Amino acid sequence: MITPIKALRKNRFKTALIFISMSVSIAAIFLISAISGGVVSMYSAMLKTDGDIIVTQKGIADTFFSDINRSLSVSIEKMEGVKEASALILGAAPVDPLPIVGIYGASENRYKSYLLKQGTYPKSGEVMLGSKIYETLKKPTKIVLSKKTFVVSGVFKSRIGFEDGGVVMNLTDAGELFHKSASIFLISLDDLGKSEGIVKQINSLSSDIEAKTTESFIDSYNQFKIIKTSSDVIGAMAFLMGILGIVSMMSMVVNDRKGEFGIMRSIGLSSTTIIVKLLSETLIIAILAYAVALGASLGILEMIEHADKFQGYINGEITAALMIKVFIVSVTMALFGTLLPAVYASRIDPMSLIQRGGA
Amino acid sequence: MKIEARGLEHFYGHEKVLNGVDIEILPGSFTAIIGESGSGKTTVLSILSTLLQPSLGSVRYDGKLLNELGNIDHFRQHNIGFVFQFHYLISYLTLRENIALAALDATLIDPLMGSLGIERLGKRYSDEVSGGERQRAAIARALINHPSVVFADEPTGNLDSKNALGVYELFREFSRAGTGFVVASHDKKIADYADVIIEMEDGIVKQIHK
Known part of the structure; x- marks a missing residue:
């Protein structure tokens, strides 16, 4: 575990860029999911108050x-x-x-x-x-x-x-x-x-009327479906942007560290070992970025909730289920974003080390 | 490990850099490949060390061709060590951690560092020690898994003459203990330490001195 942390500290600037990119993407996913979830949850709660059955126009x-x-x-x-x-x-x-x-x-x-x-x-x-x-x-x-x-x-x-x-x-x-x-x-x-x-x-x-149990009404309510779909689409865009950010930054990192990976190949470390090494580095960044994004999202939601401008209508909630879901998304983002540069690193030809200085 | 190369030819693009090279490296021998820049010595070293596939010809390791050796990474890790002109120590790791990166058995690190005279430098980083000490750490990394043969490309290229001779002496010492060394160098002083000297010129073996 020490080695990946040392590698990250050595490449501080690029580590910071990856960290910021991931934090922003994760926070975006947190916020859009929390806000849309909050809207659905608030409206559902209103309907559920004294309502086991809801009757609307058909x-x-x-x-x-x-x-x-x-x-x-x-x-x-x-x-x-x-x-x-x-x-x-x-x-x-x-x-x-x-x-x-x-x-x-x-x-x-x-x-x-x-x-x-x-x-x-x-x-x-x-x-x-x-x-x-x-x-x-x-x-x-x-x-x-x-x-x-x-x-x-x-x-x-x-x-x-x-x-x-x-x-x-x-x-x-x-x-x-x-x-x-x-x-x-x-x-x-x-x-x-x-x-x-x-x-x-x-x-x-x-x-002219249609009665449904509240649970069944909430499950089938079109507005909730639209909100959820929009939130999923925006979340997916943030996820993809996060992956692209990691891919581009990790490609630069690998390029900077070609000599290091060439050495690893020359001393017989397997491709898998090199891939795992790079994945573990981004995984550490992902976990830190997740923690920061969670804290920032909670702070932003608190500010939004109390902002007069929003009249309390935007009341995002970060549930335990959302935290777990976004954690899995963060880890997946890190792994997917790093995989391609890591595979490239694992295939660096050690000959490049000799060609730099050999006859 | 005995290494036999037969009829090695190699091209970089359209440029032919090896033109039919036959070489035999005996187990535990200290072999120097010398020649001017562009003579093909580094290419031969790269082919013998499994880093480069020849365009033509074959290399056998104890009678086996490269494709008969199984997993090449595993073969390298257990049988081959490398020392490069630029030490290529990983800068964010201490000297000890650099050696540990290659080590199959971590208990061998400290005794080996001791035998190379760098036991006190284990916690230092490569930019905190001298060029000679860096190269000793690189040699320790090459030797840590008791390879059959260590390949070194211009290992003294960045060292002063005193440190260069120290490196040759180390190679000589470990060679006597059974580790083979194949060293590509343009430094003629290596002749005083090597068992076999292969002189190359324009992609062919000009002369072999024993």
Whole structure:
């Protein structure tokens, strides 16, 4: 282990370049995965709050476009095994000076899921603000939404960034604002084991609606798939850029150290030994770069989370699973990026040593 | 190990540098290949040491052709040592670590360094010792696995005459102990130490002195 570390120290400048290149690539993978994962996780958490089953308009691509008849929730609530059915309108609108803010119209039975910090739950003509947007807007007493003024009745705290940076109002006001009855119903059950049967019953109520268990909805939700695919594509680009960076730098390193590898070949060290030696050098860099990228990513995510500019909507999370996944990606990046230059090094002809000085 | 080369011819591109060379190296002998620059001595040394394949002709090691020796890396590691004009010690390793890089048995390093008079320099780096000490470390690296034969290309090319003679004396000493040496050199003083002197000129063996 000492030899690779000494080799890295000897070639400090190029080692530093490889280290920086890898750190940036790994941090990019961490950030894009964490942010996209955070968005999916936050929205999923919001849907899961008091929601074992979700009902939307049938065939709709996004819950924001969904429009269902809120009176159906009364029939659903009467079904056996249903504990509660709450209606939600999901919308977005500018709130000066913010260009876009999440607006949630909620039926009164859903208010209890918002932890009230001050004031009261909203009545007609009133809104309740998430603590993040309340601070961002500098503790307003009124806000204007689509040219209509609403009194701020209270402030709530939510661990879900979309809600903490959003506005909650009653369902009727939201319906008037967005011209719809309800976007979704969130249904909580007495017994999760009965969910499939209840889903069938709900679907039989109207051909315009579609009920799914929350888990199945999250698994099939197109927006999540788009976010995940985009994140995977950007992550793959960062991975490839990382590999290309390592290949080019390691090629220069091998070229600089031709004499060293020629000597190793002349004293009988096998090609495999030389390849393993170079791989172990980049592996050490990869592990250090991973640690630095992880620390930097955590710091950046913390800054983003608390930046007013992002209203708490970007709330990346680095889970243990993501850490393991990115670690494997980092090691793979190092190994793939080094393999070609290492194979070249292992084939350096020791004759080059003699030709430099021989007759 | 007995090495027999027959009818060696070699081209670098269109340039013919060897023109039918027959050489025999006896086990444990100290053989010097001498000649002017461009005479072909380094090419012969490279072919005999397995680093270079001849364009024509054959080399046998104890009667076996190169392709009959099995894994060439393994053969080199166990049978052949190299000393180059430029010591080619790895600069980020200490002298001891340089020798250890080649060693099959690490317990032999310290006694060998002792016998070469560099036992106190084990923790030094190559840029912290003299040219003669560097070359001794390179010789130790070549000898560490008790090779049958050590090939040296202009091993004294970068040394002053005192250190050069010291290197020849070492070769002589280890040769007496059974290790063969084949040394390509333009330094005529080597003749005082070698058992066999092969004189080359324009790609052929001009004369062999025993």
